[in-house]
Amino acid sequence: MHTPLPCVPPPPSSGLPPLPLLPSTFRWVDSVVLPSGTHNRRLHRRGGRAGSAGKGQTQGAEAAEGCGCDGESRNSAALSSPSSFPLVCCHDASCPCYRTAHRIALGDAPLPGEHSGSNAGKASIESIPSPSTRPKSDQDQSKGDSTTATDTHTIDDEKGSNNIDATPDNNDVVRHRMPSNSSNPVAGQDADRPLSPTSSPSSSTSSSFKFEFECSSSCRCLPDQCQLRPTQASARLPLSLGYLPKKGWGVFFSPPPSCPPARPPSLPPHTFVAEYTGELISTVEARRRLAIYDEVSALSSLPSSLPSSLPPSPGIGKRPSPPAGCTHAAEHVKHAQGHAQANAAPAEVPILGPCPSQEGDKEERRGGQVHAGPRPHYLLTLLEEGDDFYLRTSLDATRCGNVSRFFNHSCDPNMHVVCVRNGGLLPRLCFFTQRRVHAGDELTFAYGEREENHASKGGVKVESGARCGRSCAKGTILPQSQSGRPCWCGSEKCVGNLPYQPGL
Numbered sequence: 493m494h495t496p497l498p499c500v501p502p503p504p505s506s507g508l509p510p511l512p513l514l515p516s517t518f519r520w521v522d523s524v525v526l527p528s529g530t531h532n533r534r535l536h537r538r539g540g541r542a543g544s545a546g547k548g549q550t551q552g553a554e555a556a557e558g559c560g561c562d563g564e565s566r567n568s569a570a571l572s573s574p575s576s577f578p579l580v581c582c583h584d585a586s587c588p589c590y591r592t593a594h595r596i597a598l599g600d601a602p603l604p605g606e607h608s609g610s611n612a613g614k615a616s617i618e619s620i621p622s623p624s625t626r627p628k629s630d631q632d633q634s635k636g637d638s639t640t641a642t643d644t645h646t647i648d649d650e651k652g653s654n655n656i657d658a659t660p661d662n663n664d665v666v667r668h669r670m671p672s673n674s675s676n677p678v679a680g681q682d683a684d685r686p687l688s689p690t691s692s693p694s695s696s697t698s699s700s701f702k703f704e705f706e707c708s709s710s711c712r713c714l715p716d717q718c719q720l721r722p723t724q725a726s727a728r729l730p731l732s733l734g735y736l737p738k739k740g741w742g743v744f745f746s747p748p749p750s751c752p753p754a755r756p757p758s759l760p761p762h763t764f765v766a767e768y769t770g771e772l773i774s775t776v777e778a779r780r781r782l783a784i785y786d787e788v789s790a791l792s793s794l795p796s797s798l799p800s801s802l803p804p805s806p807g808i809g810k811r812p813s814p815p816a817g818c819t820h821a822a823e824h825v826k827h828a829q830g831h832a833q834a835n836a837a838p839a840e841v842p843i844l845g846p847c848p849s850q851e852g853d854k855e856e857r858r859g860g861q862v863h864a865g866p867r868p869h870y871l872l873t874l875l876e877e878g879d880d881f882y883l884r885t886s887l888d889a890t891r892c893g894n895v896s897r898f899f900n901h902s903c904d905p906n907m908h909v910v911c912v913r914n915g916g917l918l919p920r921l922c923f924f925t926q927r928r929v930h931a932g933d934e935l936t937f938a939y940g941e942r943e944e945n946h947a948s949k950g951g952v953k954v955e956s957g958a959r960c961g962r963s964c965a966k967g968t969i970l971p972q973s974q975s976g977r978p979c980w981c982g983s984e985k986c987v988g989n990l991p992y993q994p995g996l
């Protein structure tokens with residue numbers, strides 16, 4: 493019987509390394525979120541050594557003296573499910589799980605006071621060389637190995653770049669339906685600081701991904717008192733959908749008018765907004781769907797010629813119908829127009845009008861204008877890369893998801909994505925504001941990282957930006973070709989094209 497302990501963020505003077513930037517890239521096709529409870533799935537790896545997982549896991553889950561985590565549960569979980577990570581979100585530096593989590597995030601860098609030879613925290617991925625760091629002969633060999641690993645899922649990967657595929661067996665699609673978001677209070681105009689407990693425990697103004705570890709059922713803390721679960725409360729932000737002629741649907745912060753009229757509330761930086769939800773699919777399935785989506789996108793002006801293999805989808809066969817909140821769209825649109833005019837923003841302004849119908853493409857026509865761009869994708873692949881591992885997670889919100897799938901791209905976004913883990917391997921992609929968001933603002937994030945982020949950060953290599961093609965990686969602007977869709981974010985920092993990278 494454990495005594496519940498309150499979780500509090502570590503003091504700033506702890507001397508611990510800061511939570512590192514997520515060594516990952518991602519690709520929009522649709523976004524995703526993984527609910528808690530999806531951890532402990534099998535790792536599908538290519539060329540990995542499945543049997544190497546146990547040692548690191550067990551060591552990483554050793555006694556947690558003085559820690560709020562339930563080390564006993566973690567040990568048993570790690571031993572009974574050798575392919576699971578002993579990732580526990582504890583922020584107590586004396587706890588091995590803290591070391592585990594941070595060790596994974598930081599690659600091989602030892603933590604303060606730790607021997608560099610320790611296995612603690614290396615978990616099951618430590619011995620899997622990444623293609624970028626292995627000799628070619630090793631990479632070739634790894635293809636052959638994929639059929640011998642005990643928990644290997646053979647991936648039809650032409651390049652063999654897929655080391656770990658955190659998806660269900662046999663390309664099965666697992667559907668995760670998530671509530672459409674959090675219950676964050678809307679902050680007033682003062683104090684640009686996060687609100688506890690609905691705010692991120694760490695802050696950043698970077699548009700890059702970050703790792704976060706939250707408490708979970710493995711911890712002994714009291715969930716309703718724990719401050720390390722900012723994304724686990726259901727969200728209730730006043731969001732609305734608005735239709736933008738060149739970008740399609742977008743999500744707007746639209747608090748209801750107050751009575752008597754007052755300065756509208758705003759969201760401070762570091763506020764949790766939403767978690768990406770969708771179908772968790774394998775890399776093979778993601779590639780299959782992506783090929784279809786790209787084909788459909790290219791044929792977007794010919795909706796009647798959709799491939800027959802295309803799954804029925806509100807985002808493909810016809811314009812997506814907006815989820816709850818749509819009834820406020822007209823009001824929020826007025827807000828947005830006023831805000832846009834006040835700031836002389838060159839961005840699009842949502843078209844006033846009632847909620848769109850659900851009758852096929854009829855809703856593409858709003859106010860006499862037609863959304864002429866390619867049909868949007870809702871598949872998001874997150875690629876996390878360490879010095880010696882890849883972890884690829886693909887989420888498709890085409891057929892199920894929440895409002896986060898309507899977040900548009902901006903070259904100067906007001907949100908960033910935080911990769912949250914609470915007790916499991918699979919990441920949950922959570923959107924946090926990265927600056928103050930005012931009433932009527934569209935909520936956006938950067939679909940891919942640009943050149944300035946293609947560098948080594950926090951000891952973890954960042955190889956390339958998501959969806960950024962070679963030209964993008966070199967910092968040049970792609971011509972408006974098929975591979976470089978025009979960006980209509982309207983920001984002063986706009987580079988002209990949406991981030992793009994062919995293939996996964």
Ligand SMILES: C[S@@+](CC[C@H](N)C(=O)[O-])C[C@H]1O[C@@H](n2cnc3c(N)ncnc32)[C@H](O)[C@@H]1O
Nearest residue numbers: 739740741868869897898899900901979980981
């Ligand atoms: C995940 S969806 C976002 C929701 C989408 N607007 C809709 O109507 O469903 C991504 C797609 O939105 C469009 N989009 C998002 N941001 C854009 C931008 N800055 N400029 C142009 N199109 C954008 C592109 O078609 C992209 O493929």
